[in-house]
Amino acid sequence: MNAKPFHLNRTLLILIILLVVIAIWKPVALIYGFQRGGLYALIALPLALILGIIGILNLGHGDFLTLAMYIGYLLFENLKIDPLLSMVPLFFIFLALGMGIYMITIKYVLKSGELNQLILTFGISMVIIQMAELIWTTRPRNLYVSYASSSVSFLDFSVGTYEFLYPALAIGVLIALRLFLKKTKLGQAATAVGQNPRGAEIVGIDTNRVYFTVFSISIGILGIAAGVMLPRTSIFPLTGSPYTLKSFALVAMAGLGDLNGILIGGITLGIAEAVIQSIPGYGGWSDLVFFGVLLAVILTRAYRRSES
């Protein structure tokens, strides 16, 4: 009975000590890592939702993000909507898109095995990328807002302020999701479905409705993420693709169904990456850190489980 809290304390303690060490050694890396990690978490949250509740690994995750960025870009170019404001219309547009995609495709593969779902989303991803390539070409687009590169200076450092929005939004979305899952009836149903879909169906939960809602909300959140990324990201057909893998890695690291873990994991990985990048000559290894940490976490967990 005592073992667990003690263990948690120890992990936390190690984490805190590590952070303090990094803060003294590479204070800027800590900030950069915190900012980037927030972005990883923000994008991984909806993937976790779809994977955890519907059980589908959406390989088109990053490509929906790409699409959202293009739409946001168009809103900015044609209607002069500020990218931060465009988060609102983007959320609703992608909520609707999520509904549509669910109705015409996802709905029909719910019963046909995770592999079919995987390849279906792979097909969707391919269609989005190719469409973007055909319509907008591979040439990147960027939009300019002056506040995106504003910064504050202290001592010798100049630190950007804009990217603090990433972790802020990640926390915001996390809180909103947790409220939704805890306080609303549909949210509670979703939690139940995530834990035991068959059981949930037996007690009369309309799983189809839950899946529909969860899928659309998740795609909608990608609209929010796209909005906040727009001012600082180049938009091209493959912009979002790498985030699919990173999000998947984060979810696996946090463990299915652990939304808080995604935030903590995202920020941890962001910091680890930033620290490696800041060491001259070793920047090329930063990817290895990401996947190295992931492997370490998954394997330790598997080992611990088999021990008990």
Place this chain on the structure above:
Amino acid sequence: MKRSAVLVVCLAVLFSVVFAAEPIKIGAVSPLGDITGKESTRAMQLAVKEINDAGGVLGRPLQLIIMDDEMKPASGAAAIDKLATVDKVDFFVGGMGSGVHLAEIPALKKYQKVTVWIGAADHNCENAVGADADWYFHLHPWDYQQGEGYGIAWTEIAKAYNIKIEKVFLAYEEGAFGTGSYTSYVDFFNQAKKGQGSWAAVMKQFVGASFKSASLGGGDYRAILNQAKSFNPDLFVWAGYDADAVPIVAQAKEVNFTPKLFVGAPPGWPANYGKNPLAENVILYGMWSPTLSDVSPAAKHFFDAYVKMYGEEPTGYFAPLGYINIYFLAEGIKKAGSLDKNAVIKALEKVEFKDTALGEPLKITPSKVVKHQGFKYQKILQWQNGKQQVIWPLDLATAKLVYPFSFKK
């Protein structure tokens, strides 16, 4: 006697008419999904149209058969096989992407047709082609030639504008493209230390560091910009892709890093880069700019013709390169007077353009390995008021260098 002469003449005319209908087939392999491949093949079609409108070559029209290599090595190789055996083309032209080209080279070697290539700057490709391949012509400068050219350029610029360039920092993307640049800079630095090579006068100190390009999922340059900032270079160069272009200046502004010369060396630039206030006075390595129309009639002709045909401006230098590719080949065939391979090779070796769509002359010279290399150096351009102005070569300059670089408030 008279009658048979008439008959011979008639037959000859008939024959030549029939023969004229038979086009000269050129197979092009390019990544059509990519902007570079799309625009270069469009420019090729433009050139073919112009040549055919003017009566073709040797009285025969040119026919361009385009295959998409999908940026996949195996698809590129299969495309060469298809063009050679199914379409039975007489010549090959194309394409970009060293990774794809390396897979195409064994297939090209199998058919040994006269080949004029515009992209693939990696010297690995040159090595794979080998010195024996006299049928291979390469127009784009090799990676090491580009590096050499920059050294010459900065030396001349330093002298012309009386500025000091000693400390060089290279930020390079960690893939093949960036690493290739880095290796060549290291070579030049090693030479410069001995007082040799084109960089001897402008590279007293050199530091390089890699980043992950936004096009491969990176896009955070702040660590590397901070490293550069503490080095305080006179010349800061980043070798990445078009997707890095805007974020890297935005983040440079954020960390308050203002090198005196801020240079980008991507193969292409993002749409509307010039309109971005952050772009002002950023310097770029490239081969072409619309402003060349002011100083080069050939560049002006190409630009106007392209805009007229497609209703939009070409965005990068692969368009004029593709255009030149076709004209170069056509000129060789014309000079050779036949499609005989050896005659065409001999003729192409002698082709000389005083002015091209790139605004500079073209003449074939040997490079390190291959015998037939076209352009040697890139140009140095600077974004000024939303336009790419040519700074170097000095005789082609369309504007004066704005120095030093700073961010507008």
Place this chain on the structure above:
Amino acid sequence: MPILETKHLTKRFGGLVAVDDVNLKIEEREILGIIGPNGAGKTTLVSLISGLIYPTQGEIAFNGKNVEKLPEFERSRMGLARTFQLVRPLQQFTGLENIMVGALFAAGESLKKARESANEVCDLLEFERRNLHIDKLTVLDLKKIEIGRALASRPKILFLDEVMAGLNSDETWQMISLIKKLRNSGITIVIIEHIMGVIKELTDRVVVLDSGKVIAEGVYTEVSKDPKVISAYLGEEE
């Protein structure tokens, strides 16, 4: 010498003690019943012996050899077989193929031999619809598969975990006569059962578990009168 013996066998899950210092002796060719209220640790005990989970403490001796550290598949090859409370047929196979799996691996037979053995087992079980796919079979068929797979592995000792659950009375009687047949063929049998009639009919001896501990042991008619046993079951009904 008993065919199977456990010494101080204990399993803890976190703070919960599921099996608590159990000492069992099972003699060759007997039918032993294990009874107890829900959550008494019966299935956990079987899983410990079969090797699905490993004990926190204690020993398991099978034919005089300590097996508590051996992986499950090796124990099954030595002749320890079990069925599962909820039937677990292999969805992809036919009934016969399901049974073949036991013969192939636990008994180590060749494909051809395994097919013959599986057919023999089916004959013994009077399992006619053996060549049909799982989704076309009845509950009784699935129970037969569950037992058949264990039997095909040529066990020395067989643990039957609630095989009667879900069967009607006809089917239950069929099953009882089957188990008797098995014992006559020389297999030691341990049955876990809720239906006391079955226990009474079949067992030579019973062991009563409550909260992981053995609270009584002996012939069913005597054990059933034990006040400790009665109170344990009464406790359940509340």
Place this chain on the structure above:
Amino acid sequence: MKNRTGLIIAVVGVLSVMISLPYYSGAYFLSVTMTILLNMTLAVSWDMMLRTGQLSFGIAGFFGIGSYVSIVAVSNFGVNNVVSIFLAAAFVAVIALALAFAILKLRGIYFAITTLALTMVFSVTIRNMPTLTGGSGGKVLYNTIFNGDTTKIYWLILTMALFTILLSIVFEKTRVHYAISSIRNDEVVAKSSGINVFKYLTVLFVITAMIQGVAGAIYTQQYGFAYPETAFSLDFLMLPMAMALVGGIYSTWGSVIGSVVLGLVAEYLRLVMPHGSKIIYGIIVILIILFLPKGIYGTLESKLRTTRNGARK
């Protein structure tokens, strides 16, 4: 008996057509066929592992390692080209075996993401060992296998594909089939039925990794170069997976049919519509998943089975 003779005639017929292909097909068709055979090999090998219930995302990783071992062996150590392929197989087998102990405890998405992460780890490692591997700059092979003789390279690829198919069929017809299907259906039952789960998973993992490594080695020998981006390209993961799915998983013929169908469709689309052909390809994949969830072969097979059963009744 009659059935069997028919089968033998069919097999011999197909084999002789395949073996003599270089003599009557053009270079282009041969080239396309080689790509299809390569993807077929990867698809079948991936499916073989999948039959144990383990979804591997590691194809590209082993493919890339095979590529690099082969090219490094030839160009740095002067190993014979053909020998280098065996060397790649051995090297990949050793790595897979070592990994097996660490990762074959994992299941489901954890196994999948771990194999994918390993692919990334491999490629970053290769990229950061420039003296041996050429790093990001890639590596070029100047003396290619069989001096670039396409016919011989084709036979080599054909041999690889046939070997993989044969092995897959052997696994389908022997006790291996019962072992791995049981593991996939219910691991607990498999263990209690005497199946050494870890042994079978390890054997399958090592063998399929080896096949993928060999495929990488042959691919690299065929084209004579390796870059981290091309050798570890996720194309070598996603396309074979899609092919197996479209053809029908858990069977040799499903992957074979899927790779032929998708391979030909992709090539045909590329010819008839130079722009946007991949959109159509993607839509075809989506439609097949939606309307033929068992894949082409799987649907055909179950149709056949019902009609056969109907006839029997």
